[in-house]
Amino acid sequence: MEINTRLYLGDCKEIIKKIPDNSIDLIFTSPPYADQRKNTYGGVHPDKYVEWFLPISNELLRVLKPTGTFILNIKEKVTEGERSTYVMELILAMRRQGWFWTEEFIWHKKNSYPGKWPNRFRDSWERLLQFNRDKKFAMYQDEVMVPMGDWAKTRLRKLSETDKRRDDSRVGSGFGKNISNWVNRDKAYPSNVLHLATECSNKKHSAAFPEELPEWFIKLFTKPGDIVLDPFMGSGTTNIVAQKLKRNSIGIEIVKEYYNMVCEQIEPVKLVLFEPKENYGKAKSNRRVALR
Numbered sequence: 001m002e003i004n005t006r007l008y009l010g011d012c013k014e015i016i017k018k019i020p021d022n023s024i025d026l027i028f029t030s031p032p033y034a035d036q037r038k039n040t041y042g043g044v045h046p047d048k049y050v051e052w053f054l055p056i057s058n059e060l061l062r063v064l065k066p067t068g069t070f071i072l073n074i075k076e077k078v079t080e081g082e083r084s085t086y087v088m089e090l091i092l093a094m095r096r097q098g099w100f101w102t103e104e105f106i107w108h109k110k111n112s113y114p115g116k117w118p119n120r121f122r123d124s125w126e127r128l129l130q131f132n133r134d135k136k137f138a139m140y141q142d143e144v145m146v147p148m149g150d151w152a153k154t155r156l157r158k159l160s161e162t163d164k165r166r167d168d169s170r171v172g173s174g175f176g177k178n179i180s181n182w183v184n185r186d187k188a189y190p191s192n193v194l195h196l197a198t199e200c201s202n203k204k205h206s207a208a209f210p211e212e213l214p215e216w217f218i219k220l221f222t223k224p225g226d227i228v229l230d231p232f233m234g235s236g237t238t239n240i241v242a243q244k245l246k247r248n249s250i251g252i253e254i255v256k257e258y259y260n261m262v263c264e265q266i267e268p269v270k271l272v273l274f275e276p277k278e279n280y281g282k283a284k285s286n287r288r289v290a291l292r
């Protein structure tokens, strides 16, 4: 079977218009965070961010399948000692646009640099906002299960009476649980916090995310043969991982140098074998070496 990777050079606001309605299974992207990197690939002023992003998210809403998911990796910057509010404003505006704000994942950057600031500590996390068109969407939770770890030896060894029945959250969070269901199991479902190191070796793009980030979400929200879109492709991390995981993908990048770099690394059509049930393992790569 063929896996196609289509790459486009240009402004995603225009290029997305070429993509048919209801055709994408997962949008995974990290747009410029306001004008944080204006010296490398430009940016948008925080006050104009929502206005700039909404026409793009409107197109994304059109191309996403009703069962699809949009993951937006973003973090508000600090301006004159205060956190900007444009991410919060964006969430509210996207809800008004018709998106359902399902979840917020946190990427904990395990290796952020130490430092000393007079009014805050080092910034060690980013948001991954999950938006959907509908409350019902495709999700393959078993693909991202994690080892049970020490819980099996400690907390799960001695269960209280409450642990043996479904205990609805007393604060109404919706996270009711029956802890006894997890006795004698090797694996559990993960939390919504991902502990990953930042990407340090991709010298050709200043804001590349680690491959494990799109890998986790691609496994969780798509199956082999599905279509993934990254409208702010950068060094092509999403598309490279998508191809390794046997997903079709589309990447859009406005800077020619980055676009050319990705074109050199990705074969537009790859023939792959589809096995009925496969252990994809971790997407290992030697591309970072090639980039240096």
Ligand SMILES: C[S@@+](CC[C@H](N)C(=O)[O-])C[C@H]1O[C@@H](n2cnc3c(N)ncnc32)[C@H](O)[C@@H]1O
Binding pocket: 010, 011, 012, 013, 029, 030, 031, 032, 033, 041, 205, 207, 208, 209, 231, 232, 233, 234, 235, 236, 237, 238, 252, 253, 254, 255, 258
């Ligand atoms: C945060 S970076 C993405 C990095 C990427 N996730 C990676 O791993 O390399 C954002 C990218 O979006 C590109 N970009 C900015 N505005 C764009 C637009 N309107 N259309 C397409 N790409 C754009 C920038 O040139 C930059 O490469």
